Amino acid sequence: MSNLHSYVDKKVCIITADSRTLVGKLLSCDQTTNLVLSQTVERVVRDPDDNEPSEEIPLGLYLVRGDNVCLVGLVDEPLDESINWKAVKGSAIGGIKHI
Secondary structure, X not given: OHHHXXXXXXXXXXXXXXXXXXXXXXXEEOOOOOEEEEEEEEEEOEXXXXXXXXXXXXXXXXXXXXXXXXXXXXXXXXXXXXXXXXXXXXXXXXOOOOO
């Protein structure tokens, strides 16, 4: 978990157990991977067959419980800002199944 402390104050992308994609500035984290983000948006990428554009839903200050975190990665900010996220299409990431 200590590796995430180097991500504090940086823009990160989080994939959750229910397959949501969250992007925001990491403010804090703890030993159980609870994460606090600011300026958070949820990216909803539509299926290629869907006529609706993909969207970014602003969430603001956001807490993600550690047991819901599947992936945390640094965002390449210049690359991220160059992408028109409304035009991005793709297949959904499946959620995890608890047995």
